[in-house]
Each structure stands twice: as structure tokens, then as C-alpha cells.
Amino acid sequence: MQRGLYAAGTGMATATQWMDVIANNLANTNTTGFKKDVMVFNDGLDDAMRRQSAMGGDVGQIGSGPISKGVFTEWTVGNLQSTHNPMDFALGTPTGLFAFQGIDGVQYTRDGAFSRSNSGQLVTKRGFPVLSRDGNPIDVPEGTFTVGEGGEISVAGKILATIGVFNGNFVKNGSDQYSSDNAVLMAPERVNIRQFTIETSNVNAVEEMIAMIRLQRNFEMAQKSAQAEDESSQKLIQSVDNR
Known part of the structure; x- marks a missing residue:
């Protein structure tokens, strides 16, 4: 009983x-x-x-x-929706997250709806700097630029920086951000970044x-x-x- x-x-x-x-x-x-x-x-x-x-x-x-x-x-992967914003990015594979410099260190996100700050840096919705493959903030030009599937940001064929995409064990600590103690860079050939695109839930x-x-x-x-x-x-x- x-x-x-x-x-x-x-x-x-x-x-x-x-x-x-x-x-x-x-x-x-x-x-x-x-x-x-x-x-x-x-x-x-x-x-x-x-x-x-x-x-x-x-x-x-x-x-x-x-x-x-x-x-x-x-x-x-959620649905991939096309936009008209050159600073909208989506990852076309289920593995990998973007990295940004948060208040408490490096954090990760699948939300690639970025923008350009007043200082010219690529930032998240909350204004945190998006990080390159070498762990530095990314400066983006005001004019036209392209981003390759491997994350290479180019102007007139010249690569300015490469967006970092990381894989590892991630712990969710917010609706759109994660932390990790073992995240590693993904090889560019395994990264599938889509410019002018966002990933829905x-x-x-x-x-x-x-x-x-x-x-x-x-x-x-x-x-x-x-x-x-x-x-x-x-x-x-x-x-x-x-x-």
C-alpha cells in the first residue's frame, strides 16, 4: 500500500x-x-x-x-530563415556555438542575430563582443562585407577576421547562452555559417x-x-x- x-x-x-x-x-x-x-x-x-x-x-x-x-x-537545428541583415548568422549544423565575451568570462550562443556597435565591433543582442577564432573581439566594416561558411569575414577578397565556432559540453545558463569548461575550436571546414540567416527555436x-x-x-x-x-x-x- x-x-x-x-x-x-x-x-x-x-x-x-x-x-x-x-x-x-x-x-x-x-x-x-x-x-x-x-x-x-x-x-x-x-x-x-x-x-x-x-x-x-x-x-x-x-x-x-x-x-x-x-x-x-x-x-x-531550428528552421533557418533568410533576412536582409548582413550581420545575421546561423549555424547550419547541430554542433557548434558562437563565442562572446560575457561579464563572467567567455560564453556561448546559437543566437547569431548580431549587430555592429558604435565602436565597430560585432556584438550580441546584449552588446557583448563576439569572439574570433583567436579569441579576440571582431571589428566589422561599415560597408559591404561577406562571410564564408568557415566564418571568414572578407572585404574585397581580403580576410579581416574569422568568427570562432566552438564545440564541447555546454551547460545552459540562460535562454540563449551557455557555459563550457572544455569547448574547443571547430575546424573551418566543419563550420557551416550562413550569412543573412537566423536560426529559429x-x-x-x-x-x-x-x-x-x-x-x-x-x-x-x-x-x-x-x-x-x-x-x-x-x-x-x-x-x-x-x-
């Missing part, structure tokens, strides 16, 4: 945590370069439950007691909403199961006391 109550409680806790993850994904549906988070579990529901869409899996067994292994980032709002609705139902089922277990326990205790 206590096992059933524990399983129901675990199911409610897991559903609540997963709904928080989905809510954050939905809140960042329109965040440039955002990567959705997914939860991974340690039991037989793993394959069905790790897919945020929940379209092909039965999550109705959430009350059986799955334990979350943690929340992980899904690195699939990889969140599918419809799939997330479907998953949210199913989780809400699962939470309600687990809650009812917990209430039923508690009532059974109370009846058992009462019957023993009446003897």
Missing part, C-alpha cells in the same frame, strides 16, 4: 518537473537559436517519455514511478502543448491514486483500532 502511495507521489513529482520544462520550452518558442530541453528517465518508459512531443509514446504510466535522470538540451509549440495536456492528465490520475491509497490506509487503520 505504501509502495503504491510512493509511486503515485513520484509520478506527481515527475509530471510537475516535466511540465516546468515544457513551460520553459513554450516560453522560448520565438527565441532565436533556442534549444529545447527534454527529460530523460531510468525505466522502461525511457524511449516514450524522452520525446517532448509524446506523439508516439504512452505516458499514461507516469504514476508507475519513473525517476528522472535529468534535463538535457536537444541540439537539433527548435521548439514545436503544438507538440509541446500536446505533451503538456497529457502530463496534466497523468498528474491528475496520480493524484487520484494517491488519494485512494491514503483513504485505504485510513480505513485499514480504523478497522484495526475498532478490534
